[in-house]
Every structure is written in C-alpha cells, then in structure tokens.
Amino acid sequence: VADRGRGVTDQDRGVALRGGPKGVDVSGRGRDSAARGSAAHGREAGRAAAHNAAAGRTAAHNSAAGSAATHHPAGRSAAVHLPPVGERGPAHRDGVASPDEAIAALRSGQPTLAPSAEAVRVPLPGEDGAAGAQQLTVDIPEQDLRNVTVLTAPGSGTRASVEVHVRGRGWERIGKLADDGFTELPAKGVRADAVRLVWDEDSRAPVVHEVIPWSAEVPDARLELPHSEADVAIGGKPVTVEAELTAQTPGAARGRLSAPAPDGGLETDHAARVTAPRGGKATARIEVSAPEGTKPGTYELPVRVSDGHGGTQRGTVTVRAYPPAGGEDLARSGDASSSADETPDFPAAAAVDGKADTRWSSPAKDGEWLQVRLDKPARVGEVRLRWQDAYASGYRVQVSADGRRWRTAARVVDGAGGRESVRMDERDVRYVRIQGEERGTRFGYSLWALEVYAVRD
CATH class of the missing domain: 2.60.120.260 (Galactose-binding domain-like)
Known part of the structure; x- marks a missing residue:
C-alpha cells in the first residue's frame, strides 16, 4: 500500500463481523511476498455489531474463520474477516477494500474494511525463511503505536508472539499472547504498518476476535461541546455549559480543564480536572454567570483540556449576555x-x-x-x-x-x-x-x- 491514509471517527464505535464466506489458504515467503485474501463483508457478515473494544467487550464471531477489527483510538476503524490458516482454495476478494477505498474512508472518518489481511504459513524447513511457525497478519494505516490489544478465545494454550512491522526494519516483537484471552502490550511509539501473531506449528492456532492498534498520534481524550451557544441574564442565575471528554487511549483519560472568562464581566466556575474512564466519557460542567455591571453583548468563551503529554483539545462556546428582564x-x-x-x-x-x-x-x-x-x-x-x-x-x-x-x-x-x-x-x-x-x-x-x-x- 503506497499511501495508508489516516482518519478520525467516533472512538467507541468499531466494527466486528459475523459469519461470512470461508477464507482461503494464503501462503508465501514472508509478509511482502504473501498473497492477500480476506472475506470481510459477506452477505451474513455485512452487519456491523456495535462494541467497545477499549472496555474489552467483544462481538460475536465465526469461530471457524475468526474476525478482527483493527480499531484506532481516534476512531479510525477497519475490519477484516480473517481466513483460517491452512485452508486451501481460491482467494476471496468480496468485501475487502482496495487501498484507495480504505484510505478515502479512513480520511473521511468512516469505518471501513482493512486494505488487506494475511493468514500465511511461514516456510517449512528446507525452504527460504523461518520455519516451523504460522502467522496471522493484519495491515493497518502506518502510524506511531501506543499499544496493541488482541482479544482471543481464552484457554487455547497457544504459544504466540505479537509483532509489529516497521518499514525498513522488518518485524519487531512487542510481547507474547496471553492465555486468558486479553492481551495488551505497549508498543512504545514505534511506527508500524501491520500487526501479526506468530505461533509455533505444533501449537494450537488462536481464535482471534479482534486486533486493536492504539495510535500514539492522537490526544488522550477528545473534547466535545454538546451546545456551542448559551444565553445568560446579567445579574441573573448562572447557566451551565457542558464539556464532554471521551477517552481515546487504552486507559482512563485525565485532563486539566480550563475555561477562562473573556474580558467584559463574565465569570466562570468549574472543576480543575476531569477524568474519562477507559472506553467511556465524562461530562464537566462549567457555570457561566454575568454579574451586575457586565456589558451586554456576545462573548467567546474558550474551553481547553490538556492531557499532560503536550496534547490540548480546544473548543469555543458563544455566550450572549442580555440585560435582565x-x-x-x-x-x-x-x-x-x-x-x-x-x-x-x-x-x-x-x-x-x-x-x-x-x-x-x-x-x-x-x-x-x-x-x-x-x-x-x-x-x-x-x-x-x-x-x-x-x-x-x-x-x-x-x-x-x-x-x-x-x-x-x-x-x-x-x-x-x-x-x-x-x-x-x-x-x-x-x-x-x-x-x-x-x-x-x-x-x-x-x-x-x-x-x-x-x-x-
């Protein structure tokens, strides 16, 4: 994929696929030479099931073929139906997005199919390349990764490594697959364009529910102002402006809230900090008042949330101050x-x-x-x-x-x-x-x- 693209959608909106046509055996001599095949949106698999990947909830899947949703914390979502390793047959292309289609959808902020997915067998002894292992690979838009989460069927006993692909350096191991079904590994900001699981040939293949790359390129949280306008009576009661903070990381998002009153007489009162739970949101309430002596007119109230890592989300509320009636x-x-x-x-x-x-x-x-x-x-x-x-x-x-x-x-x-x-x-x-x-x-x-x-x- 020459240009992997990026986009932003709703963080806690992802996709997981049900059923779908059978996958294929895709074999080759490594990631770059492997043929790519995936059956992602078959007639039965075309219905997306809402889920919250960050909270660890999984959607129904086809245990024979598995499914994976590549879910980016800014909401960039791509879904693929992963073909079963070792099954041979003609490659399925229905439902797999082309790179251009996937890039366009991701940039517009819409959930889409991954450009490609691989289920390949690493060459056997005597062949070129590593031997005795199998792998499952999911392409993602190239990005700096914060974490990688893999949701699998628990208790499989699979001995598997989780790796990320770095352009110019190849595959790098970031950890091993947990047997309890929930694996979350730090990627430490490495810039990657694919994630794969590699397991020994004598080990049971994992049943993969979801593969979730968390981007390090987005703020810890997203700020939204449900109402961008407010009216306040001079000398009257305060009005409440709400600021919603949505976590975009594999953990709680903590931010420092700032809403300084503009010149002219308005006053604001709010909590200094707000915390959104993992996979959820928190609402901060800003009280805005116009004491006696405030000049009637329209004011722009800046609202900011800083995450402590150099990221700041900004918004503006238009406040109209009216004389008392x-x-x-x-x-x-x-x-x-x-x-x-x-x-x-x-x-x-x-x-x-x-x-x-x-x-x-x-x-x-x-x-x-x-x-x-x-x-x-x-x-x-x-x-x-x-x-x-x-x-x-x-x-x-x-x-x-x-x-x-x-x-x-x-x-x-x-x-x-x-x-x-x-x-x-x-x-x-x-x-x-x-x-x-x-x-x-x-x-x-x-x-x-x-x-x-x-x-x-």
Missing part, C-alpha cells in the same frame, strides 16, 4: 392572532389569557405561527413559552414595530418542549411572533402560554 407579562393585555387554529376550541387568545388550562393549537403543518400585538411599544428582553405535548423543535421569535416588517430576534433549532425561555434585547417592539419552522411531533404546534417581558430599567 421581568415585570408584568406584556402579552396578557395584548391581542393574539394566528396563521390558523386547529379548531375553535383552541384559539390564539387562549395562549395569552393567563389561564393554566387553556391553549392555542395549530393545524398539523410546519410553518404555522402565533403572534401578539402589545398595548404599546416596548424594549423586549425575554419571551417565555409553555408548550403542550405538541411542541416546535425549530422556530423563530420575530418582532416588528408595525406588524408588516419583521426581524428575527432569536432562532431555536433544538426545541424540546416544556417550558422554554428565549432571551433577546429588542427595542421598539409592538408585535411578537412565534414562527414555527419544524414540528417536534406529528401534530401541530400547541402553547399553553406565550409571555413577553420587557428589559428592566
């Missing part, structure tokens, strides 16, 4: 209207009458709206919504001075129903409209209450 509900004295009512029993006025048991409901279509005309222009700072079960998963809060020319004060793309508060700072507002974009259910939109509050002086 409150006082009386301006919608109570306004006039409500809608694009359409589901029935006369659910009119627009029911959403602004202050009663807990009346509601507005629209026909079962996207794009319906509800609006209220305020008694007089106001500087609006907050809109509160109380949804019935039929909520909007996506909607805009629009405002207008005359009911004809509208501007979007806020857009919600991840609405979850229930009680929602939408912050803004909009002047000269006479009309407030909830413009539905996408329904969260098969029904229409339905609101128990629409409340509008002005910015407090």
Whole structure:
C-alpha cells in the first residue's frame, strides 16, 4: 500500500463481523511476498455489531474463520474477516477494500474494511525463511503505536508472539499472547504498518476476535461541546455549559480543564480536572454567570483540556449576555392572532389569557405561527413559552414595530418542549411572533402560554 491514509471517527464505535464466506489458504515467503485474501463483508457478515473494544467487550464471531477489527483510538476503524490458516482454495476478494477505498474512508472518518489481511504459513524447513511457525497478519494505516490489544478465545494454550512491522526494519516483537484471552502490550511509539501473531506449528492456532492498534498520534481524550451557544441574564442565575471528554487511549483519560472568562464581566466556575474512564466519557460542567455591571453583548468563551503529554483539545462556546428582564407579562393585555387554529376550541387568545388550562393549537403543518400585538411599544428582553405535548423543535421569535416588517430576534433549532425561555434585547417592539419552522411531533404546534417581558430599567 503506497499511501495508508489516516482518519478520525467516533472512538467507541468499531466494527466486528459475523459469519461470512470461508477464507482461503494464503501462503508465501514472508509478509511482502504473501498473497492477500480476506472475506470481510459477506452477505451474513455485512452487519456491523456495535462494541467497545477499549472496555474489552467483544462481538460475536465465526469461530471457524475468526474476525478482527483493527480499531484506532481516534476512531479510525477497519475490519477484516480473517481466513483460517491452512485452508486451501481460491482467494476471496468480496468485501475487502482496495487501498484507495480504505484510505478515502479512513480520511473521511468512516469505518471501513482493512486494505488487506494475511493468514500465511511461514516456510517449512528446507525452504527460504523461518520455519516451523504460522502467522496471522493484519495491515493497518502506518502510524506511531501506543499499544496493541488482541482479544482471543481464552484457554487455547497457544504459544504466540505479537509483532509489529516497521518499514525498513522488518518485524519487531512487542510481547507474547496471553492465555486468558486479553492481551495488551505497549508498543512504545514505534511506527508500524501491520500487526501479526506468530505461533509455533505444533501449537494450537488462536481464535482471534479482534486486533486493536492504539495510535500514539492522537490526544488522550477528545473534547466535545454538546451546545456551542448559551444565553445568560446579567445579574441573573448562572447557566451551565457542558464539556464532554471521551477517552481515546487504552486507559482512563485525565485532563486539566480550563475555561477562562473573556474580558467584559463574565465569570466562570468549574472543576480543575476531569477524568474519562477507559472506553467511556465524562461530562464537566462549567457555570457561566454575568454579574451586575457586565456589558451586554456576545462573548467567546474558550474551553481547553490538556492531557499532560503536550496534547490540548480546544473548543469555543458563544455566550450572549442580555440585560435582565421581568415585570408584568406584556402579552396578557395584548391581542393574539394566528396563521390558523386547529379548531375553535383552541384559539390564539387562549395562549395569552393567563389561564393554566387553556391553549392555542395549530393545524398539523410546519410553518404555522402565533403572534401578539402589545398595548404599546416596548424594549423586549425575554419571551417565555409553555408548550403542550405538541411542541416546535425549530422556530423563530420575530418582532416588528408595525406588524408588516419583521426581524428575527432569536432562532431555536433544538426545541424540546416544556417550558422554554428565549432571551433577546429588542427595542421598539409592538408585535411578537412565534414562527414555527419544524414540528417536534406529528401534530401541530400547541402553547399553553406565550409571555413577553420587557428589559428592566
């Protein structure tokens, strides 16, 4: 393989294969001269089974032929169905990725098949090369390796070595196969492009579930920010920003968390350290507040996690600080209207009458709206919504001075129903409209209450 490529996917998403067509005997005089064959995604083997290789859980396998998932800690995954050693027959190619296909998939972050796998018999006495051993080889994208994990059927009594292939140097032994079925060996950063098991000819062949190379080229953990935006009221309660840390190493990932408050008045509070268990994730919570005196506006909050080995993961949360809002509900004295009512029993006025048991409901279509005309222009700072079960998963809060020319004060793309508060700072507002974009259910939109509050002086 001239170019082995690299890519990134979800760390705890791998592949293991079930069943599949029979493999072949592939014999030769060493790794580079061996013919390559693998039956990886047969009709029955085409269904990937989710697993967590780092935690040591294995998926179902064909014990006759075995299977292997080459799983990289950044999520670069490749799967091969390993042919049984010693079986002769024509080479199977169905389901084996070409080098170009595998490289393209790995770079795009998608699980894929390994470019090749070998099950070969090392030459016998009298032939060129080493004698008396058998081997199983899995190619991987060339990379610096941290560890290699091999999951096998326990109690086989196999006497086998685990080796990695280094370009220009050949095969290097990193340890022996454990008999309890779980082998994890340090590779010490060696740059390798294949992993193989080599066992004596008089030893029972191992049943291999998975071969898992752990790359040393990726950080110990991956940082994700589930929500990249947050609104906070000046002088109000703090809001919580979550940072998720996912382990990408064969062990727990420990990081130092940093979220320094930007200039302008915001304050942050969070734990200094976060630890993600092997094969899992941990959530750190960052409290963001805007004390009195904070300037209204938009701030960029940097979030960093350092792993102690020179690796740092970075993210940014956009925080909007709004002036406090409150006082009386301006919608109570306004006039409500809608694009359409589901029935006369659910009119627009029911959403602004202050009663807990009346509601507005629209026909079962996207794009319906509800609006209220305020008694007089106001500087609006907050809109509160109380949804019935039929909520909007996506909607805009629009405002207008005359009911004809509208501007979007806020857009919600991840609405979850229930009680929602939408912050803004909009002047000269006479009309407030909830413009539905996408329904969260098969029904229409339905609101128990629409409340509008002005910015407090």
